[in-house]
Amino acid sequence: xxxxxxxxxxxxxxxxxxxxxxxxxxxxPDFEEILVECCRILKEVYQTRNDVAIITGSGTSAMEAAVAxxxxxxxxxxxxxxxxxxxRMGEIAQAFGARxxxxxxxxxxxxxxxxxxxxxxxxxxxxxTLTHNETSTGVVHDAKALGKLAKEYDxxxxxxxxxxxxxxxxxxxxxxxxxxxxGSQKCLAAPPGLGFVAVSERAWEVIENNPRxxxxxxxxxxxxxxxxxxxxxxxxxxxxxxxxxxALKKIEGxxxxxxxxxxxxxxxxxxxxxxAMNLELFAAQRxxxxxxxxxxxxxxxxxxxxxxALKREHGILVAGxxxxxxxxxxxxxxxxxxxxxxxxxxxxxxxxxLKKAGHELKLGEGVAAAEEVFASQG
Amino acid sequence: xxxxxxxxxxxxxxxxxxxxxxxxxxxxPDFEEILVECCRILKEVYQTRNDVAIITGSGTSAMEAAVAxxxxxxxxxxxxxxxxxxxRMGEIAQAFGARxxxxxxxxxxxxxxxxxxxxxxxxxxxxxTLTHNETSTGVVHDAKALGKLAKEYDxxxxxxxxxxxxxxxxxxxxxxxxxxxxGSQKCLAAPPGLGFVAVSERAWEVIENNPRxxxxxxxxxxxxxxxxxxxxxxxxxxxxxxxxxxALKKIEGxxxxxxxxxxxxxxxxxxxxxxAMNLELFAAQRxxxxxxxxxxxxxxxxxxxxxxALKREHGILVAGxxxxxxxxxxxxxxxxxxxxxxxxxxxxxxxxxLKKAGHELKLGEGVAAAEEVFASQG
Numbered sequence: 063x064x065x066x067x068x069x070x071x072x073x074x075x076x077x078x079x080x081x082x083x084x085x086x087x088x089x090x091p092d093f094e095e096i097l098v099e100c101c102r103i104l105k106e107v108y109q110t111r112n113d114v115a116i117i118t119g120s121g122t123s124a125m126e127a128a129v130a131x132x133x134x135x136x137x138x139x140x141x142x143x144x145x146x147x148x149x150r151m152g153e154i155a156q157a158f159g160a161r162x163x164x165x166x167x168x169x170x171x172x173x174x175x176x177x178x179x180x181x182x183x184x185x186x187x188x189x190x191t192l193t194h195n196e197t198s199t200g201v202v203h204d205a206k207a208l209g210k211l212a213k214e215y216d217x218x219x220x221x222x223x224x225x226x227x228x229x230x231x232x233x234x235x236x237x238x239x240x241x242x243x244x245g246s247q248k249c250l251a252a253p254p255g256l257g258f259v260a261v262s263e264r265a266w267e268v269i270e271n272n273p274r275x276x277x278x279x280x281x282x283x284x285x286x287x288x289x290x291x292x293x294x295x296x297x298x299x300x301x302x303x304x305x306x307x308x309a310l311k312k313i314e315g316x317x318x319x320x321x322x323x324x325x326x327x328x329x330x331x332x333x334x335x336x337x338a339m340n341l342e343l344f345a346a347q348r349x350x351x352x353x354x355x356x357x358x359x360x361x362x363x364x365x366x367x368x369x370x371a372l373k374r375e376h377g378i379l380v381a382g383x384x385x386x387x388x389x390x391x392x393x394x395x396x397x398x399x400x401x402x403x404x405x406x407x408x409x410x411x412x413x414x415x416l417k418k419a420g421h422e423l424k425l426g427e428g429v430a431a432a433e434e435v436f437a438s439q440g
Numbered sequence: 441x442x443x444x445x446x447x448x449x450x451x452x453x454x455x456x457x458x459x460x461x462x463x464x465x466x467x468x469p470d471f472e473e474i475l476v477e478c479c480r481i482l483k484e485v486y487q488t489r490n491d492v493a494i495i496t497g498s499g500t501s502a503m504e505a506a507v508a509x510x511x512x513x514x515x516x517x518x519x520x521x522x523x524x525x526x527x528r529m530g531e532i533a534q535a536f537g538a539r540x541x542x543x544x545x546x547x548x549x550x551x552x553x554x555x556x557x558x559x560x561x562x563x564x565x566x567x568x569t570l571t572h573n574e575t576s577t578g579v580v581h582d583a584k585a586l587g588k589l590a591k592e593y594d595x596x597x598x599x600x601x602x603x604x605x606x607x608x609x610x611x612x613x614x615x616x617x618x619x620x621x622x623g624s625q626k627c628l629a630a631p632p633g634l635g636f637v638a639v640s641e642r643a644w645e646v647i648e649n650n651p652r653x654x655x656x657x658x659x660x661x662x663x664x665x666x667x668x669x670x671x672x673x674x675x676x677x678x679x680x681x682x683x684x685x686x687a688l689k690k691i692e693g694x695x696x697x698x699x700x701x702x703x704x705x706x707x708x709x710x711x712x713x714x715x716a717m718n719l720e721l722f723a724a725q726r727x728x729x730x731x732x733x734x735x736x737x738x739x740x741x742x743x744x745x746x747x748x749a750l751k752r753e754h755g756i757l758v759a760g761x762x763x764x765x766x767x768x769x770x771x772x773x774x775x776x777x778x779x780x781x782x783x784x785x786x787x788x789x790x791x792x793x794l795k796k797a798g799h800e801l802k803l804g805e806g807v808a809a810a811e812e813v814f815a816s817q818g
Contacts, residue, residue, distance in 0.1 A: 063464060070463050070678060081679055082460040085448050086441060087757045088632070118633050119497040119657065120674040126657040150656075157656040247675060254466070255496050255633050255677025276654035278528075278535040279497065279504040296498040297625060299633025300448060301459055302677065379465045 063373070066408050067381040068197045068225060068354040070247035070254045071398030073305070080308040081253065085300045093300065094292040096307050101289070103310040107250070107318060108227060108242060108260045110234040115285035116306075117257040118299045121224040121245030124257025126154055127280040128220055128241040129191070132265060134274045135159030138187040140217070142173050142203070145196035146384050151222055155191065158276055163187065169199045169387065170356070172349035175207055182215050189218035195226035198384045200345040200356030200393060202230060209238035218265060224248055227258075228313060229325045229353040229397045240265040246302070249325070249353055251398035252309035255302045261286070312399075326352045327439050328396040328405055331432035335409045338431035339416060339423045344391045353397040356383075358390065360421050365389045371415035378408050402436050441751070444786050445759040446575045446603060446732040448625035448632040449776030451683070458686040459631065463678045471678065472670040474685050479667070481688040485628070485696060486605060486620060486638045488612040493663035494684075495635040496677045499602040499623030502635025504532055505658040506598055506619040507569070510643060512652045513537030516565040518595070520551050520581065523574035524762045529600055533569065536654055541565065547577045547765065548734070550727035553585055560593050567596035573604035576762045578723040578734030578771060580608060587615035596643060602626055605636075606691060607703045607731040607775045618643040624680070627703070627731055629776035630687035633680045639664070690777075704730045705817050706774040706783055709810035713787045716809035717794060717801045722769045731775040734761075736768065738799050743767045749793035756786050780814050 065072050086093050097116070104114045117124050129151070133139060139160040141152030144167030152162045165181050167173045182190070190212050194205045205221055212219035220241045223232050227242065229249025234242045240262040247254035261269070261282060269275075269283050278284075284295040313321060329352040336343055336357050344356035359368055365382055369392050372378045381393040396405055409428050416423055443450050464471050475494070482492045495502050507529070511517060517538040519530030522545030530540045543559050545551045560568070568590050572583045583599055590597035598619045601610050605620065607627025612620045618640040625632035639647070639660060647653075647661050656662075662673040691699060707730040714721055714735050722734035737746055743760055747770050750756045759771040774783055787806050794801055 063468075065463065065465060067465060070466060070675060073463060078460045078462065082456045084456065085443065085451060085631070087443060087445060088448060090441075090757070117497075119495075119501060120676070122657045122674045123497060123501070126655075130654070154656040157659070158654050159652070245675075253463070253677065253679040254675050255680055274537070276508070276536050277504075278532040279500045280658070281535070296500045297448060297623075297632050298498070299631065299677070299680065301631040301683065302633055302679065305679065379468070 064378045064407065066394055066396070066400070067379055068248070068393055068395030068397060071251050071395065073251060073253060074309070074312055074399055077252065077305050077308040080304040081301050083304055088297055088300055089293065096303060097294070098292050100303065100307050100310055103314055104258060107313060108234045109232065109236065110260045112235065112260055112262055113286060113289050114258050114260045115282055115289065116294060116298065117259070117285070118255065118296070118302070119257050120254065121243070121257050122150065123280060124243045124245065124259050125151060125222055127257070127277065127282055128243050128259050129154045130158050130277040130280050131269045131275060131282040132189060132218055132241065132272060133158050133160050134272055136161065137189070138163060138185050140165060140181055140185060140187045140190040142178065142192045143167055144171065144173065144199065145169055145193065145201065146198035147222060147224070148193040148196055151191040151193055170201060170345045172201060172203050172346070175211065178208065179211060182211070182217065187217055189220055191220045193222040194232065195223070195230060195351050195353055197225045197354055198387065200351045200354050201349045202226065202351045203349065205239065206233070206237045213238045218268060225353050225397065229321065231322055234260050246306055249397045250309055250313065253302050253305040255299055256306055325397060327435060328400060329353065329355060331405060331435035332394055332396055334431040334435050335428035339413060339428040340421065354393055354395050356391045356393045359392060363419050363421060365392065367419035368392050368415060371418065372411055375415065376411040378411055380408065406432060442756045442785065444772055444774070444778070445757055446626070446771055446773030446775060449629050449773065451629060451631060452687070452690060452777055455630065455683050455686040458682040459679050461682055466675055466678055467671065474681060475672070476670050478681065478685050478688055481692055482636060485691060486612045487610065487614065488638045490613070490638055490640055491664060491667050492636050492638045493660055493667065494672060494676065495637070495663070496633065496674070496680070497635050498632065499621070499635050500528065501658060502621045502623065502637050503529060503600055505635070505655065505660055506621050506637050507532045508536050508655040508658050509647045509653060509660040510567060510596055510619065510650060511536050511538050512650055514539065515567070516541060516563050518543060518559055518563060518565045518568040520556065520570045521545055522549065522551065522577065522579065523547055523571065524576035525600060525602070526571040526574055529569040529571055529598070548579060548723045550579060550581050550724070553589065556586065557589060560589070560595065565595055567598055569598045571600040572610065573601070573608060573729050573731055575603045575732055576765065578729045578732050579727045580604065580729045581727065583617065584611070584615045587617060591616045596646060603731050603775065607699065609700055612638050624684055627775045628687055628691065631680050631683040633677055634684055703775060705813060706778060707731065707733060709783060709813035710772055710774055712809040712813050713806035717791060717806040718799065732771055732773050734769045734771045737770060741797050741799060743770065745797035746770050746793060749796065750789055753793065754789040756789055758786065784810060
């Protein structure tokens, strides 16, 4: 089955084979060397000079580590929503006793900076959370602008970059992100099961002076202490670290710049192809994601006509809509190792299944539009 | 490097190769089938009819999930210590706002039931925590007796079975364990990075009625909801689940009964060999662990004379002492896939390095003692 879902993404065979290697002791110099190398490349990908904590857990574990480490019961937190994962950031803050002030954004759109500023002004918030790239709607928000605002109001800026770091531009330090979260199985094209948090000096201070931190495994202070000794506070998944290291070396080989450009070209090609297939994009043009594209299921067609047929007839797995978008959109992940040749497969197959289901389109026009985009990129 | 540490343990080649398989979508029937099979075999290993939550994270993440899901701020919790991991259980409860009443046990020894009962009687505790097999000291505690006491006093019984489940006898239901925690990389001989909690009906009730639960990723209620749909609440590490499944099938093939017998024989052989080598065991005979043996470093010898030499000269990694036992003991893990032939390697090498460092022993006597134990087991 070919995976074009927005993560877990397909892994390079070198990454897969790295995970078949016998385990080494996790408290040995040989393993520490791999950890140090992983941290070095992760910092480049994050565009940060700060420490990056490596947590064995899903991406959500890293979200929880970030929130639980800096927030204490009763703190007010501004949470930008607008999708399943933006909402999750707020839900986690709430679970840890924060008073959450939501800035609700329409799904498929982005926030108004003014509205956010108003919310901040009438709050006594200590932090603001943003899901940079909202996987559920195919939207990328302007984290840079929000970072500026956060700085102005002296708020901790907590960013879920799970589907942007390593695929789209994320300038952690320059944008003033205090806690920048990502996961292994998305743009990094590493195996699922590792979460990461890049932590600013300011956030470390808050973490180390948080008197009522409700965390132990997910207490970032423990990760910092261990990072200083090139190790991890708890037994890491040695196997997944092998896979991560192989994946990060691939990123280094490609260069971050080329990787971001590739993702942007893929996204543009996907959008142009969708339009040429007479399909409607779910996200507004001005905030369309560079790593995942959400496309409306044409009226009269079902999820099964599109996703079911792609799977049955062409062995291609794309993602459906989540929550209130179930059955209304499908989502094409073009992150990680996806290249032109992968994208064109799914676009051509999509043309066939849409045609078969009675959707009006001219076969080949979507593929042609994608080719045009690639041709123009040289 | 040959690993004889108390986890992560060496993996079978079939387990390693399973992890080199391409990822499948984690929300697909094919993957759900694997998950269901893993749960089925895990229940057998746990000797439970209850649900077992599978968490992507180190063993400590499962400890935190168990504690954070049932404990709320202000609750009193009795915590049996006596080693690094027993203490960790108490520290986690404390991190989540519990008032922790420690029953301190001398490291290397086990608790007195009377002392525990006195502590319970003068408390208003809602739960009691125990690390069943204390990896840091090589002690196994009587969880069955403590379970009986917990039931008498209507306490939730939270057991860290990280280095016992799948290697030593753990009768989760029969012993009245409400939350039984384990990890993948120990007796199960699966890759590190997965934690498990078997949850009793009584504990589920507490979890679902816990009004101030400080958890989201580690909220067991979310795992139960997903288990009912044969899935996981967050993207699982598909790769590690492949490895887990392969490891669990091996356990099924061996049978749990034979596996426990194997571990007990290995432990006995290790103890007899140590004595024959003129070494002193750290744990009291009456509570010596069946999965890890702690041995005192003979006076006059250093950690490097023993562990350093084993590593340099024979390519064998055994564990050192932790916390106050650093440099005073070394620990031999005989859990997971370890067999007679593996044990005998380390015993013979140990004789050589001890002799070389000036320890008095007669070469071959440790190995002979181990052989005697195996011979008597038939």
